[in-house]
Amino acid sequence: MTTEEPLLEVRGAAVSYRTRAGTVTAVDGVDLTVRRGEIVALVGESGCGKSSLGRAVLRLEPLAGGEVRFAGVDLGTLSGTPLRQARRRLQMVFQDPQSSLDPRRTVGQIVERPLKVHRAGTPAQRRAKVAETLDLVGLGSRFLDRYPAALSGGQRQRVGIARALVLDPELLVCDEPVSALDVSIQAQILQLLLDLRERLGLALLFVAHDLAVVRHLADRVAVMYLGRIVERGAVDEMFALPRHPYTQALLSAAPVPDVAVERARSVPLAAGDLPDPLAPPSGCAFRTRCPHARPVCAEVTPALVHDVACHRQDELPPFVSPIIHSGG
Numbered sequence: 001m002t003t004e005e006p007l008l009e010v011r012g013a014a015v016s017y018r019t020r021a022g023t024v025t026a027v028d029g030v031d032l033t034v035r036r037g038e039i040v041a042l043v044g045e046s047g048c049g050k051s052s053l054g055r056a057v058l059r060l061e062p063l064a065g066g067e068v069r070f071a072g073v074d075l076g077t078l079s080g081t082p083l084r085q086a087r088r089r090l091q092m093v094f095q096d097p098q099s100s101l102d103p104r105r106t107v108g109q110i111v112e113r114p115l116k117v118h119r120a121g122t123p124a125q126r127r128a129k130v131a132e133t134l135d136l137v138g139l140g141s142r143f144l145d146r147y148p149a150a151l152s153g154g155q156r157q158r159v160g161i162a163r164a165l166v167l168d169p170e171l172l173v174c175d176e177p178v179s180a181l182d183v184s185i186q187a188q189i190l191q192l193l194l195d196l197r198e199r200l201g202l203a204l205l206f207v208a209h210d211l212a213v214v215r216h217l218a219d220r221v222a223v224m225y226l227g228r229i230v231e232r233g234a235v236d237e238m239f240a241l242p243r244h245p246y247t248q249a250l251l252s253a254a255p256v257p258d259v260a261v262e263r264a265r266s267v268p269l270a271a272g273d274l275p276d277p278l279a280p281p282s283g284c285a286f287r288t289r290c291p292h293a294r295p296v297c298a299e300v301t302p303a304l305v306h307d308v309a310c311h312r313q314d315e316l317p318p319f320v321s322p323i324i325h326s327g328g
Ligand SMILES: Nc1ncnc2c1ncn2[C@@H]1O[C@H](COP(=O)(O)OP(=O)(O)OP(=O)(O)O)[C@@H](O)[C@H]1O
Pocket: 017, 018, 019, 024, 025, 026, 044, 045, 046, 047, 048, 049, 050, 051, 052, 053, 209, 277
């Protein structure tokens, strides 16, 4: 192979849930790649399917269609030992460190647990690995015997990250790892993730509902709306020139630090709430909130063309990004 294959390659992934009210297609034909050492953000409103996709990547959720390939291997073809070995290489960091850490276990026990589950190393080797990993996340061995209740929110999330790192994974799926934290702590955790990428060559699939959070973190962004990717691209390009009306709406909705810019910016584009996922709109799912919708948008589901799924992408008025012009 001349070009390096992607670390993670998701093709046509679908995830659906049967509920008493009907079937929800939470993820509907998503294609996504993450290369080694790359940070890819998955962004969109609550309920658009980000966590479902993240969990499907880790095979915590079954795929209703499509495939997930990791380092060239279709994870769906693996079982037993090969699946266990593959699973070590991709790990998850959860949103709420409070509820994802067992309150009855010490930090040392929590971080050691994946090593025990995978029967890795001798007890002495495991202790050394746990101490090393706690150093890596900026906590250090003095935290070994503490319980989660004695930690701050940021420290708890560092423990969650240490637990995910202790098996030396190549990819972390981070599901809104900072949204439960104070803004000042958020920045520290994002910086830690960037440092870990530098030092370990780690790749991240980073789930967020807020575009602003990923601006200084991600290399590429995929924007989801009701189970589908509506736009994807390099993060700088997307902030400078968002091309899908939904991405434009997300950027317009992001808070702007500059008061003058805040006042002058365009009115939010997306009115109303997310449609009922049990009965999504025909055609383009965003059309019910889109100021640029035309009859064709109700009839034909737009495919991703040049990384944008919009029938009208070549006819939209120029978008002035409030964030770019704030200089922030
Ligand atoms: N276990 C489940 N059973 C039934 N429906 C589910 C289940 N999990 C998610 N859903 C539905 O699937 C859709 C996508 O949910 P998902 O949690 O993946 O979205 P999300 O983008 O992660 O949202 P959030 O930002 O709130 O975390 C939603 O309509 C949700 O109600």
